[in-house]
Amino acid sequence: MIRTSRRSSSHERYDAWPAGSFDDSVLAPLWLDTPDRPAPRPAASGVVHADLLVVGGGFTGLWTALRAVERDPGLSVVLVEGDRIAEHATGRNGGFCEASLTHGESNGRTRWPDEYDRLHELGLRNLDAIEETVERYEIDCGFARGGTLAVATRAHEVGHLDPEEPGFLDAAAVRALVDSPTYLAGRLEPDGTAVVDPARLAWGLADAAEELGVRLHEHSRVVSARRRGAGVEVRTDRAxxxxxxxxxxTNVFRNLLRRPRWSVVPVYDYVLATEPLTEEQLAALRWDPSIGISDSGNQFHYYRVTPDRRILWGGYDAIYHYGRSISDEHADRRETFEVLARNFAQTFPQLRGIRFTHRWSGVIDTSTRFCALFGTAHRGRTAYATGFTGLGVGASRFAADVMLDLLDGESTERTRLEMVRRRPLPFPPEPFAWLGIQATRWSLSREDATGRRNAWLRLLDRLGLGFDS
Structure with a gap:
């Protein structure tokens, strides 16, 4: 997930605490920076045969491989990953596992008003199934289902939290739950989100799939795919x-098919993680670590307590690079990390002096409708899903079942959904994509500051387009 909070214009003054607070941090995702990371599986080589080939070793691919053998235990399944399992978005997110399949209720009701209630129910069932899978396979990933606390930090955001509805918290109540002087109101949704160590969840899914017979290969980059006889022939660099x-x-990375390439753009999200808090520091915040938090603006921070008592703090800047660029050069963006550190200091001044040990970024596959899209190719022999827009930790399992249904060729409750059948509008080519995204980011920032949507945002609303993460 990514958006923003109330934050400042560049000329506002801050005290000296945030300056240099991440200078000694390592440029590495906290979740992957551990000696517990499994050794890579060998690369695929030679000629390999399979009933089902899964390309991609993130959540979408891992859930697909596992669900395939759970649904059909006799199936021969191979998964190939061009890098390491969980190396990219799966091991770089904030670890919010949400029930929502539609990037929130507002987006879902706007786009699919007639089926939103069903989508909401399916999302909750999907999260229940993830929790059951973690328990059944004894995956040690810090799964804790405490819900999400949405907080208002500007006066005009308070009304967005539905003050007349159950679950609304005024300033005193929300600060009794988590103490920040910036909180004006809040809403706790207790059932729809879990926090998790995403890398350990991915490694656990890989182990479970392997135990059920799936063959996993890392460092096996796919270079081509074509229909061959009654199946599909896929070539890697060695197999x-x-x-x-x-x-x-493959989500945000280059799809082997032409059609999905225009459906998403890569957006960089940036994250900081603090050193571990002391028991006294955590107690001063009054924060239950099972609860994740997000601001209520268009552009927002998301944050949570990790199993080792760090605060993971991400979001705010959603950076698109011209030409749909994905590059290691974009990974370390000092100006964004400085903004993150200043905003953290404003939110939790009682943690004055704490330092950040990790900084990192990840690339999000952003679609114009803010949630996953689906399709098939090679006369129904190939299926794909992409465009999760930051909510793939949970929605990827649902997508796995959708794709397996599509490959089976049978009408199911999932494949009959309009969300599955209808494709979103694509992003335009350059320079129009870059210009449109920059105009949208500026407009969203202005709305966060003023509470008013300008003409550009109203036009996007009418067209059913948008930009988020």
């Missing part, structure tokens, strides 16, 4: 894989 069916789970 030829002939599969009856294929799932493409």
């Amino acid at each position: 030829v894989i002939r599969a009856t069916r294929v799932v493409l789970a």
Whole structure:
């Protein structure tokens, strides 16, 4: 997830605490910076045959491989990953596992008013199934289902939290739950979100799939896919894989099919993690670590307490680089980390002097409708899902079942959904994509400051387009 809080214009003054607070941090995702990270599986080589080939070793691919053998225990399944399992978005997010399949109720009701209630129910069932999977396979990933606290930090945001509805918290009540002088109101949704260590969840899913017979290969970058006879032939740098069916789970990275390439743009999200808090520091915040928090603006911070008592603090800047660029050069953006550190200091001044040990970024597959899209190719032998827009930790499991349903060719409750059947409008080519995204980011920032949507945002609303993360 990514958005923003109330934050400042560049000319506002802050005390000296945040300056240099991340200078000694390592440029590495907290979740992946551990000696417990599994050794990579060997690369695929030679000629490989499979009933199902899954391309991609993030959540979407791992859930697809596991669900495939759970649904059909006799199936021969191979998964290939071009890098390391959980190396990219899966191991770089904030670890919010949400029930929402639609990027929140407002987006869902606006786009699919007739089926939103069903989508909401399916999302809750999906989160229940994730929790059950973690328990059944004994995956040690810090899964804790405490819900999400949405907080208002500007006066005009208070009304967005529905003060007349149950669950609304005034300033005193929200600060009794988590203490920040910036909080004006809040709303706790206790059932729809879990916090999790995403890398350990991914490694646990990989182990579970392997135990059920899935063959996993890392460092196996796919270079081509074409229909061949009754199946699909996929080539990596070292192997030829002939599969009856294929799932493409590469998300933001270059899709082997042309059509999905225009459906998403890569947006960089940036994250800081503090040193571990003392018991006294955590107690001063009055923060239950099972509860994740997000601001209520268009552009927002998301933050949570990790299992080792750090605060993970991300969001605010959603950075798009011209030409849909994905590059290691974009990973370390000092100006964004400085903003994150200043905003953290404003939110939790009682933690004055705390330092950040980790900083990192990840690339989000952003779609114009803010949630996943689905499709098939090679006459129904290949399926794909992409465009999760920051909510893939939970929605990827639902997407796995959708893709397997599509490959089976049978009408199911999932494949009959308008959300699954209808494709969103694509992003335009450059320079229009870059210009449109920059205009949208500026407009969203202005709305956060003023509470008013300008003409550009109203036009996007009418067209059913948008930009978020």
